[in-house]
Amino acid sequence: MSVTILQPGPYSTIQDRGRFGYQHLGVPTGGALDREALAIGNALLGNDAHINGIEICFGGFSVQFDVASRITLVGSVGATLTVEEKSGKITDYRTCDVIEVGAGDIVTVPPFGDSLSALLCIAGGLDVPVIYGGTGATPNAKIGGFEGRILQAGDVIPLGKAGDEPSPSYQCQRDIFTKQTELRLMLGPQDYWFKQEAIEALLETSYKVSPQTSRMGMRLQGAALAHKGPADIISDAMMRGVLQVPADGQPIIAMADHGTMGGYTKIGCVIAADIDALGRIRPGDTISFSSVTADEAALALQQHVAARRAALTVKSEG
Amino acid sequence: MSDYTLPKPIWLPMGDQAIMLDYTGFTPVHQAAHKGAGLTAEQRDGIASHIQRLAAHMRRLAPAGLIDIVPALTRLTFVVDPLILSHASLKTLVMLEHDKPLADVALTSRHWVIPVCYDGEFAPDITEVADRCEMTAEEVISRHLAKSLRVSVMGFMPGSAYLVGVDEALTLPRRANPRTKVPAQSVGIAIGQSVIYPLDSPGGWHLIGRTPFPVFDPHRPEPILFDAGDVVSFRRITQTEYDELEQAYSVGRLTETDLRQEVSS
Numbered sequence: 001m002s003v004t005i006l007q008p009g010p011y012s013t014i015q016d017r018g019r020f021g022y023q024h025l026g027v028p029t030g031g032a033l034d035r036e037a038l039a040i041g042n043a044l045l046g047n048d049a050h051i052n053g054i055e056i057c058f059g060g061f062s063v064q065f066d067v068a069s070r071i072t073l074v075g076s077v078g079a080t081l082t083v084e085e086k087s088g089k090i091t092d093y094r095t096c097d098v099i100e101v102g103a104g105d106i107v108t109v110p111p112f113g114d115s116l117s118a119l120l121c122i123a124g125g126l127d128v129p130v131i132y133g134g135t136g137a138t139p140n141a142k143i144g145g146f147e148g149r150i151l152q153a154g155d156v157i158p159l160g161k162a163g164d165e166p167s168p169s170y171q172c173q174r175d176i177f178t179k180q181t182e183l184r185l186m187l188g189p190q191d192y193w194f195k196q197e198a199i200e201a202l203l204e205t206s207y208k209v210s211p212q213t214s215r216m217g218m219r220l221q222g223a224a225l226a227h228k229g230p231a232d233i234i235s236d237a238m239m240r241g242v243l244q245v246p247a248d249g250q251p252i253i254a255m256a257d258h259g260t261m262g263g264y265t266k267i268g269c270v271i272a273a274d275i276d277a278l279g280r281i282r283p284g285d286t287i288s289f290s291s292v293t294a295d296e297a298a299l300a301l302q303q304h305v306a307a308r309r310a311a312l313t314v315k316s317e318g
Numbered sequence: 319m320s321d322y323t324l325p326k327p328i329w330l331p332m333g334d335q336a337i338m339l340d341y342t343g344f345t346p347v348h349q350a351a352h353k354g355a356g357l358t359a360e361q362r363d364g365i366a367s368h369i370q371r372l373a374a375h376m377r378r379l380a381p382a383g384l385i386d387i388v389p390a391l392t393r394l395t396f397v398v399d400p401l402i403l404s405h406a407s408l409k410t411l412v413m414l415e416h417d418k419p420l421a422d423v424a425l426t427s428r429h430w431v432i433p434v435c436y437d438g439e440f441a442p443d444i445t446e447v448a449d450r451c452e453m454t455a456e457e458v459i460s461r462h463l464a465k466s467l468r469v470s471v472m473g474f475m476p477g478s479a480y481l482v483g484v485d486e487a488l489t490l491p492r493r494a495n496p497r498t499k500v501p502a503q504s505v506g507i508a509i510g511q512s513v514i515y516p517l518d519s520p521g522g523w524h525l526i527g528r529t530p531f532p533v534f535d536p537h538r539p540e541p542i543l544f545d546a547g548d549v550v551s552f553r554r555i556t557q558t559e560y561d562e563l564e565q566a567y568s569v570g571r572l573t574e575t576d577l578r579q580e581v582s583s
Contacts, residue, residue: 020397023388024373025542026516027476131536132476141476142517143536189330189338235473237388237395239336261390261473269333272400294405297334301400 001067003122005155006106009060011215014126014145014157015119015256016052019134023260029240030138033057033117033215033256033279036308037075037177041121043312044072044098044170046163051125052135054151056118058282059111063120065101069159070123072098075279076115077177082108096172114179115280124162138257140216168314176311180277181287185243185268186297190233193265194245198225202243202267206288207251213283215257217244220287224249227265235263241270241278253278271297273304324368325361329409337405338395339412341365362391363482366470369394370546371420372412381411389546391471391480425547429466429579432514432529434505434552435560436462440528443493447507447524450490458526459554461485466551467512469544477516477534477542481550484512496522503529505552516542530555530564531577543574 005012017038018031032038032055042051054063059079073081073095081093084106093099095118101107112118128135128146137145146157191199207222231247237260238244243251244264251267255278270278271292281287292300327339342357357365366389373389376396383403388395398408436444436459448455467481489510497520500506504515506523513523516534533543544550555563566572 020385023386023397024377024472025476025545026472026474026478027542029386131541140517140519143476143541148536186331186333189332189340234342234390234392236390236393237332237336237338237397239332239395239397241333241335259474260388261471266332269331269336271334275335294331294334298400298404301334305401 001159002156003126003159004064004066005062005151005153005157006064007060007062007108008151008153008155009056009058009109011057012061012151013055013137013139013215014052014128014151015055015136016050016125016134018136018256019132019144022132023237026260027132027143028138028141028257028260030134030136030144030256032119032136034075034115034119034276035279036276037119037279038121040096040172040176040308040312041072041074041119044074044096044172045070045121045123046165046169047121047123047125048163051121051160052128053119053121053125056109056120057116059109059118061120062106062108064104064106066103067159068100068102070098070100070162070165071107072096072121073109073118074121074172075118075177076112077174077179078114079109079112079118081120082110084108094174095177096174098169115177116282117279122159124160127158127160138215140257170312171315172313173311176308177280179280179285180274181281181285183270183274183277183287183289184292184297184300185241185270185289186294187268187291188266190265191267193228193233194267195226195228198227198249198267201225202251203289203291206286209281209283209285209287211283213255215255217255217258218253218278218281220251220253222250225251225267231265232263233265235261238262239269241275242266243268243270271300273297273300324365329405331405332395334400334405336395336397337408338393340393341369342392357392363470366391368420370425370471371423372416374425375415375420375423376412379411379415381408384408388473389471390473426545427547427549428545429549429551430543430577431551431553431579432531432577433555433559433563434527434529435555435557436527437557440504440557440560441526443524444526447488447490447526451488453487458488461488462507462512462526463552463554466549469546469548469550470511472542472544472546475516475519475534477544478513479533479544479546479548479550481512481514482510484510486510490524492522493524496520500525501528502534503532505529527552528560530560531567531572538574540574543577
């Protein structure tokens with residue numbers, strides 16, 4: 001009951017929803033870059049919501065199953081998946097397809113071009129140790145996932161116990177993983193520390209995502225955001241989606257593996273409705289921001305959740 | 319501390335999933351507010367201690383929808399599930415507790431004695447620190463050893479502790495050129511504080527020693543050694559002792575309990 005990694009791709013890790021309740025000890029929340037894709041993948045397979053999957057950045061990944069299993073690929077519109085059976089028969093699939101694989105089958109996710117990450121979900125997930133309430137890898141802290149690191153060729157990872165086939169079975173419209181490059185944020189907590197021109201530049205110009213982007217942070221290139229004084233603050237808590245601005249004025253968006261404390265001024269934070277969209281934005285993309293109020297953010301989140309529910313529908317028989 | 323009145327905190331949202339209580343506050347002089355420069359060391363200690371108690375208290379109350387509570391030196395952040403707990407409800411919940419006497423909220427106060435080797439490759443910055451502080455390397459070491467420090471706040475990486483109470487004569491800014499890789503277990507000083515690196519990581523502190531005991535080890539039942547409120551002092555060891563203790567740790571003969579000291583008050 002295991003899978004063997006044949007090709008890890010540039011950056012693949014085991015990820016779940018994340019770790020909550022331990023940031024006061026310095027434990028990063030981590031978790032999938034696109035947590036709603038993980039939730040959808042788990043729903044499609046009948047997994048519990050806490051089950052992990054394999055987060056594949058950019059593709060170029062392949063894995064061999066030693067037992068029959070049920071899988072799905074989520075988090076991208078354009079990503080594809082091929083299953084090569086022992087007989088040599090090759091079948092192509094797309095995201096959100098629920099696929100029965102057999103013992104010995106090789107599953108390949110070729111490089112994809114739209115999303116930063118896609119998630120390969122497996123019925124029952126991967127059986128790796130729980131640490132601080134999570135199983136996802138935060139490689140810079142050497143915790144979680146498979147031996148606290150990114151996956152390597154030859155890794156043999158035990159599979160968790162799969163539940164029964166979901167009843168009813170669900171289907172999902174893959175266009176809900178369409179890349180969104182206009183992000184909504186709430187200004188603060190330290191927006192008062194920026195000049196008015198900086199707030200205007202942030203909201204009226206666009207930013208390019210730097211190649212120096214990782215699961216810790218998405219570095220942006222564009223109009224420099226000028227502080228009223230020094231860029232450093234007494235360190236305080238961080239949050240996924242926060243835009244920190246160091247002295248050079250180029251914002252960095254905190255991503256899943258951000259440290260629990262940060263010492264740069266925070267001009268704003270991407271709202272919950274748009275946070276998973278960050279997991280689909282790639283280096284080289286151009287993004288822009290608009291500012292919303294707390295009430296607008298609450299409404300946006302309700303609409304977002306409703307849209308996600310509507311996209312996941314019960315499959316009709318036949 | 320008992321006579322000290324806390325400044326009135328202000329609430330600042332960090333997106334719709336988090337909100338922070340900021341005790342540095344707004345003043346017409348933005349810079350003072352921003353850097354906390356208007357606060358004395360005693361005031362800062364009072365604020366930090368209040369934040370830890372309020373955080374511990376709220377963690378125990380555990381209202382539905384409150385996901386994480388992240389204390390910092392002058393700000394306390396609450397992470398919520400906005401579909402369950404609105405910012406407005408959270409503020410009400412916190413402010414109901416805020417002015418209660420929290421002095422009896424017990425915080426951990428274990429006393430750890432950490433063995434540190436201040437020699438050779440473990441202390442690449444000790445000569446520079448000595449020069450800049452206008453003292454000998456031996457004096458830097460004895461001043462670092464002389465004081466008991468306190469974990470004011472945990473953070474950034476698992477197990478990293480900001481230790482306050484370092485001898486003021488050793489106060490230096492962070493290094494102008496941070497290192498891209500600092501070895502785990504390095505002991506550093508800067509900005510009047512001391513740290514022990516839990517992991518190999520980039521870092522800008524001045525490195526004056528190293529401990530053979532990892533402050534973070536994911537293979538231990540309790541991977542993280544410190545918690546806010548703990549007292550930490552250092553014990554000088556030689557390179558030979560370092561090697562012996564490192565060996566002892568690797569075979570399980572050196573454990574956390576060997577570093578604990580009963581607090582004599």
